[in-house]
Amino acid sequence: MPLELYERNGWWWFKGRIDRLPTGKYYRQSSGVPSSAPERDAQAAVFQFEGREIKRDLVGDEKALTFADAVLLYPANPMEATDLQKILPHIEDRAVTTITPQEVRNLGATLYPTGSTDSWQRHVVTPIRAVINNAHDLGKCPPIRVKAYSKAERLKQDRVRGKQSRVEKVPGSWEWLLAFRTKANRYQAAMAHFMFVTGARISQAAAILPDDLDLQNARVWMPEAKGTEAQWVDIPMDLVVELANLRPRRPRQGPHGKTRMKEARVFGYASKNGVYKAWKTACKNAGISEIMPHAAGRHGFATEMLVRQKLDARTVAKAGRWSDMALMQKTYMHEEDTSDKVQAALRTGRVQATKAASAKARKAKAKSA
Known part of the structure; x- marks a missing residue:
């Protein structure tokens, strides 16, 4: 019998056998078309299904599988x-x-x-x-x-x-952060502070809920991200005080942000997408470089710890939740003032070599005398 359409639980289903297939397999399944749609739409879906099954029988499963x-x-x-x-x-x-x-x-x-x-x-x-x-x-x-x-x-x-890709990010710093916080709204000021001292991604910061805070023990439950499991992360006391005085708010959502989410967020944003416009405005008003959240936070954390404070890589990788220490050093650590450091090292080397040569010459002269 040919495939026959019928309605079931709000969907168009079909049952029966495909006459052109010698196997005689019996089918009984949904067409994927809701019953609210016209029957012709369901019939078209059944015809497509028949075509795929016939092709599969002729050329095999692998050749019949389309990208769709x-x-x-x-x-x-x-x-x-x-x-x-x-x-x-x-x-x-x-x-x-x-x-x-x-x-x-x-x-x-x-x-x-x-x-x-x-x-x-x-x-x-x-x-x-x-x-x-x-x-x-x-x-x-x-x-x-x-x-x-x-x-x-x-x-x-x-x-x-006509544009360069892979432009190296400029990492955040304490100087940049303090200037940014003078012009940012209190939620973005707290978010920037949080990301810089924890190495959090902006998606993680935006997702934090009031229940994720354990301020008595100075820690935050950090959401998972990019294969790193959720975990408790310690935070400094000045951030504890700031978060204790930051009232969680319900972010706006939907077309034109007309409605608010039922669930409040610590930093008041539904996702990272709502952060950027006000962030750029704060940078402009503060008269500082436009360093975006990921560079200001996670890149800034790595560079601050590794380059400026000279902590060992293993400690920083653990604190910043990097599973690949080499990736952290290659991507997130940014050397600073490299040209000045190199020129200073060259001058130092030259002075040392000149002094050594002079001392050697004096010794040779004294020996010959």
Whole structure:
């Protein structure tokens, strides 16, 4: 019997067999179309399902799996979902096994012609690779490996877009922070202070709830981020006092920020996205460099501890919750006044060498006399 549509629990379902398949398999499942939609929409979904099943029978599961099918198998987060929406129109009907690494790399320039190669990697290569390799983990297709863009490719694309990528961040400092706090609102002033002394990411700071504070013991329950588990983090006493006097507020949300969230946040922001505009205004009003939250906080923490206060790397990595000490030193530690230090060292070396040469000459002269 052909596949037959019927309604069940608010959805269009279908049951029966596909006449063109010799296996005679019986199907009974949802079409994925709600019953509020016209029956023709459900019928179209059933026709698509039949086509996929027939193709799978003819060429096998691997060759029949399209990229769109693989996306449905992948548990994408909101950011990945946004990226995949832009990618899908270009390769959704392609069998996953026919998608080549070079094609994936080339798609970056198609989607983001004025973007950097880092943007291509983040918004194109990474989500496509994640979708296909997830399907591989489920036994649906072979894996895919896509090599990173080279330095030459990065520089070439920078010339095309007329803008340098990978501009080194300027880290925050106590001097910058104190000036920023004079013009920031009290919530952003406290947030900047918190990030600088704990190395927190802005997403973590924005997510902190009143129940996450244990001010009696001078500590905060830091939310997880990028593979680092949630944990208690000690805070200095001046920040304890500031947080004790900071009334949590319910952030605004929805179109034009007309409604407030039910849940209050310590720093009063629903997410990191609501921070930037007022942050830039505070920098401008304070007459200081526009250092954004991640550089002011996490980069500032690492540089303050490692370069200015000269703590050992292992201690700083543990305090700042870096699992990879080499990454911390390579990415988050910024040497300061390097040119002045090098020139001073060269002058010192020259003076020392000159003195040593003079002493040697005096000894040689005394010996010959």
